[in-house]
Amino acid sequence: MTEYKMFEGCTIGNRIPFIEAASRKVFEKIGVITSEAPFTCCPDPTGMKSFDNDVWLALGALNLCMAEAEGKPIISLCNGCTNTLRGVQHQLKHDSHLKERVNKQLGKIGKEYKGSIEVRHFVDVIKDNLDKIQGAITKQLSGLKVACHPGCHYMRPAEWMEADDPFRPENLKKIVAATGATVVDYDELSLCCGSAVSNAYEEHGDQVLKKKLDSIVKAGADVICVNCPACFQQFDTKQRDLSKKFNENYDIPILYITELIALGMGISPGDIGLNFHRTRLKTVLDKLGL
Amino acid sequence: MVLDFEFKKQVMDHHISSDLIKYCYQCSRCTDNCPVSAVSIDFYTTSGYNPRANILNALLGYKDAIFSADPLAIWGCTVCDTCDEVCPQNIELTEIFTFLKNKSAEQGKAPEFIYGQAKAIFDNAKAIPSQSAIERRRQQLGLPEILNPDVNLVQSLMKNIGADKKLK
Numbered sequence: 001m002t003e004y005k006m007f008e009g010c011t012i013g014n015r016i017p018f019i020e021a022a023s024r025k026v027f028e029k030i031g032v033i034t035s036e037a038p039f040t041c042c043p044d045p046t047g048m049k050s051f052d053n054d055v056w057l058a059l060g061a062l063n064l065c066m067a068e069a070e071g072k073p074i075i076s077l078c079n080g081c082t083n084t085l086r087g088v089q090h091q092l093k094h095d096s097h098l099k100e101r102v103n104k105q106l107g108k109i110g111k112e113y114k115g116s117i118e119v120r121h122f123v124d125v126i127k128d129n130l131d132k133i134q135g136a137i138t139k140q141l142s143g144l145k146v147a148c149h150p151g152c153h154y155m156r157p158a159e160w161m162e163a164d165d166p167f168r169p170e171n172l173k174k175i176v177a178a179t180g181a182t183v184v185d186y187d188e189l190s191l192c193c194g195s196a197v198s199n200a201y202e203e204h205g206d207q208v209l210k211k212k213l214d215s216i217v218k219a220g221a222d223v224i225c226v227n228c229p230a231c232f233q234q235f236d237t238k239q240r241d242l243s244k245k246f247n248e249n250y251d252i253p254i255l256y257i258t259e260l261i262a263l264g265m266g267i268s269p270g271d272i273g274l275n276f277h278r279t280r281l282k283t284v285l286d287k288l289g290l
Numbered sequence: 291m292v293l294d295f296e297f298k299k300q301v302m303d304h305h306i307s308s309d310l311i312k313y314c315y316q317c318s319r320c321t322d323n324c325p326v327s328a329v330s331i332d333f334y335t336t337s338g339y340n341p342r343a344n345i346l347n348a349l350l351g352y353k354d355a356i357f358s359a360d361p362l363a364i365w366g367c368t369v370c371d372t373c374d375e376v377c378p379q380n381i382e383l384t385e386i387f388t389f390l391k392n393k394s395a396e397q398g399k400a401p402e403f404i405y406g407q408a409k410a411i412f413d414n415a416k417a418i419p420s421q422s423a424i425e426r427r428r429q430q431l432g433l434p435e436i437l438n439p440d441v442n443l444v445q446s447l448m449k450n451i452g453a454d455k456k457l458k
Contacts, residue, residue: 038440
């Protein structure tokens with residue numbers, strides 16, 4: 001059985017750990033084994049990479065070195081972390097000059113990047129274990145209408161994420177369907193949540209988010225299902241302000257895909273800290289009779 | 291407006307193992323599909339975020355058009371990688387924009403968030419440092435302690451690369 005090094009990332013680990021709790025419970029039920037390592041920030045493919053690409057490469061390679069030292073693959077709970085780690089691997093694999101440059105830096109702190117381990121997004125690992133997920137669902141989530149938002153960095157750039165279609169993603173939908181819930185399609189499926197641009201230009205981020213939410217509301221979804229902590233926070237924390245700003249009434253609950261699966265596995269909402277969500281989950285829990 | 295050939299060369303060199311950018315024929319599929327262009331471009335004044343214009347200016351070496359303009363010209367990018375996927379010439383636009391952002395950050399013109407996050411990583415090895423309240427919550431949720439990363443390794447790397455000098 002493969003043992004993965006857990007890469008929970010800064011946002012999940014140090015800000016919204018309840019998502020890690022749900023993820024670990026789901027992993028346990030389907031036999032995905034993990035262990036810890038002293039990873040640094042991945043670092044952020046929208047922040048640090050924009051600040052200094054050489055640091056992005058070197059720090060990403062440093063994290064990969066830690067997993068390489070144990071000869072174990074990485075499982076990441078976050079789109080951003082997966083994108084960075086896979087992106088660094090991709091670039092160093094296809095540019096020997098760049099690899100040499102990064103290894104020169106790593107050599108000064110006694111490390112060497114080889115490119116010997118695999119980096120996997122947890123959604124892909126779950127998708128490979130879909131039969132086990134189905135087998136562990138004790139409470140079919142029938143009747144729940146779910147809008148899926150896999151997020152930009154899960155599927156793009158397709159060249160190095162190698163997970164799904166960059167504009168017509170299917171994996172998250174398949175997993176949601178395995179819980180018995182109903183997937184609702186909406187026009188803006190592949191649109192960004194607006195998180196990264198919000199850090200500098202909130203007005204533009206808000207408008208992107210509004211477009212996304214309007215499309216989801218129109219489709220009649222009960223809940224939005226995500227697999228990225230940045231998207232999660234964008235949807236979970238901004239709806240109230242957005243409602244005021246645009247004189248609307250956005251109040252759609254958000255669930256991480258592992259939280260949705262955990263509910264289907266009969267795990268109680270309290271055990272996975274669903275009370276720490278900002279948007280109220282009452283409508284979802286009522287509908288499921290929980 | 292001056293053409294800066296050194297800048298142009300750097301742009302060409304940055305494109306991973308290819309010079310595809312020079313085959314850009316300005317079809318504007320990038321801007322047409324950009325989520326930020328869709329909400330920020332004013333058709334009549336041509337203000338707003340425009341990836342097509344960035345590629346043209348970078349390719350020609352029009353340094354001032356990029357770095358002396360409203361920072362939105364570069365930092366309006368939400369890094370969704372949509373332009374990379376729709377470009378008919380397979381230009382890796384986001385990589386070019388990364389290079390432009392790196393230059394802008396060096397000049398002290400990046401949004402505060404960028405310097406803030408880089409400083410947090412330099413100081414703590416994490417973009418979001420651990421806090422006692424969250425550590426308690428992790429315990430309540432039955433989560434293992436997060437192993438402390440080695441801040442010295444991160445600081446050495448950043449100093450050796452020279453990125454510490456770009457911090458504010």
